Amino acid sequence: MRPLQDPAPDLPPETERDAATKAAVLAAAERLFAMRGLRCVSVRDITAEAGVNLASVNYHFGSKDALVFEIFRRRTAELSRDRARMLHEAISRHDGKPPVREILAALMEPPLRWSNPANVRRIAMQFIIRARSEGSDAVREIIRTDVSHLRPFAEALMTALPHLPPEEVYWRLHFTLGMIHNNRFAEFDRLHALSDGITRDSDVDALLKRMLDFAEAGFLH
Amino acid sequence: MRPLQDPAPDLPPETERDAATKAAVLAAAERLFAMRGLRCVSVRDITAEAGVNLASVNYHFGSKDALVFEIFRRRTAELSRDRARMLHEAISRHDGKPPVREILAALMEPPLRWSNPANVRRIAMQFIIRARSEGSDAVREIIRTDVSHLRPFAEALMTALPHLPPEEVYWRLHFTLGMIHNNRFAEFDRLHALSDGITRDSDVDALLKRMLDFAEAGFLH
DNA sequence: TCACTTTCCAAACGATCGTTCGAATGCCCG
DNA sequence: CGGGCATTCGAACGATCGTTTGGAAAGTGA
Known part of the structure; x- marks a missing residue:
């Protein structure tokens, strides 16, 4: 045993x-x-x-699918809690109106830190990414419909960008999520192959900074 | 036999x-x-x-996997041809040094047009997206290693942004590809659920413009 | 101790899958 | 017409899968 x-x-x-x-x-x-x-x-x-x-x-x-769903539910709830905590801290720091960059950081930093090889959550993050694209109907239904954890981010962004139509905020948030979800092993491998390896020695902090720079510019342009 | x-x-x-x-x-x-x-x-x-x-x-x-691989090979080659043609036209139009926006358009427009409901390539595009995340080892190996079709885009971007370190160009290209690959049904459904439907009535041209604005700002910031 | 519930276990069930085989069929060319 | 292939066909094979079952074992409370 x-x-x-x-x-x-x-x-x-x-x-x-x-x-x-x-x-x-x-x-x-x-x-x-x-x-x-x-x-x-x-x-x-x-x-x-x-x-x-x-x-x-x-x-x-109950079943294999239910097991997948259970793990997915626990891990995504945990990730959402991490993100919400960071967002809340940013809101507290800035009297209810945090800048765009800090809102995006609350969205990006938890999954990036989880993906770090030194992090115990690395497997959990890899599982979430897998389940997002290979999961059962139940998992996909959760992804499609459960957006409650994203609402505070959308609202914070609209507060930070009052001149921007809500429609634009939603689309740019969608683009940002696309950037985040693209951080799979295969995609990194392709990037390193394309760049002949010069992108390989980039740590989490450097990657986070690059992603924040890119997305922030996309939001503020 | x-x-x-x-x-x-x-x-x-x-x-x-x-x-x-x-x-x-x-x-x-x-x-x-x-x-x-x-x-x-x-x-x-x-x-x-x-x-x-x-x-x-x-x-x-030969096998089911080989069938998947064959379809994937044909369709991705076709998509790469579309992109390369657009890039070549942009290069011709600008005497070998097209602006960032047109390079990104050559990368984004073909898959977006293919995804249009009125396009006969819609099924093909959906298949490519599926195969990218659910494919066999052979498919994933192709994705990981075959970057030849992306090289002209990376070079064009480095020519258009001579002041930017190549490493940065590669990373920003990686982010842009993430935006493009995120255009799945489930992701759109989630976006529409989050925005209470106000993002739903956006046609391909409007989406292309939004993506180009976002990515261009990310490259030029 | 005993009755009862919860958990564990070995074994099998039923279904589905990709693949293979041998024969039958269609087809082209001498 | 007839031999030589390429293709199609029905049928089955072998393997793997998720799930179920009935009873053994362990835990619980009085």
Whole structure:
């Protein structure tokens, strides 16, 4: 028996008494999904990796899709909390009217920091990116319809840019989200191949600055 | 028997003698893949839709993955040709040194026009977007390594922005590609949900102008 | 201790998938 | 007409998948 091999980064056990199996499944599933993709990981792979019985996934989560959805729900909620906290701090710092750059930073910095190789959230971030494009109908429905976490950002941007029609703010926010969501391994690999490697030695802070410069200019032009 | 492997590497289907079955499979597969996703379409779905025998896919293409790769190869080559033509026209118009905006337009306009509901290439564009994120290892390898079609754009941008370090040009090109690749149905749906629908009545030309404004500002800031 | 619930387990089920095979069919050319 | 291919066809193979099942084991409370 090997209940867990890694300190189970987090994924809070919440109110459950004995959730060792559940936590092991969650951790193993997230890691395998992030590395190989949702469809290329079977329930057998997950349970073998977690050292639990094959039926555990269906017993604890109902189905494989429900497991994916559960991880996705937890991680996106966590990411949204990080972003909301940064936005709130920016709002507090600037008496309710933060500048565009700080609003965009609250949107960009959490996912970028999560993606950092030294960050324990790296796997979680990679999973979110995978699930966004490979997820089930339920996941895609959440992405399509749940925009509540973006509302405060849209409102803050409209407050910071009162002269700009709301329609423009929404479109530019859409473009910015496109920039953020493009930070996948394959895309970075392509960028490095295109630039003959000169883009490779760029750390998170430098990337964040570049993204902020680019998006801020797009908003303020 | 396996009589052929790849008889016409780069020739359009019109040059082959009897390619009715092959063409029917290609068309049906592209349409189904674009609508439902690569993994959610079986070889049986494709052959049933095309009105051909189940074994046709393996006989004419070798495997399902090879079929996906073939469609992807054809369509991306076509898209790259469209982009290269626009870039070449811009270069001709400006004596070898086109402005940033026209370079970006050559990159953005073809995929945006293809995505237009009135365009016959709409399905093809949707397929490309699907294959980019759901494709096999071969497809992903092509995306990661084949950057030849982007080189002329990077060079044109460096010529137009001689004061900017090449590293910056590459990064900003990466951001711009992220904006372009983000134009999926689900992302638009989310944008419209966030904006309460006020972004919905935006045609291709208006979207192109907005994207160009945003990216141009990001490059010129 | 005992009854009861929760969790775990090995095994199998049913379905779907990509692929292969051998025979039948169509087709071109001598 | 008839041999030589290329193609099509129905049928099946082998593998993998998510899920289910019935009973064993562990935990719980009195």
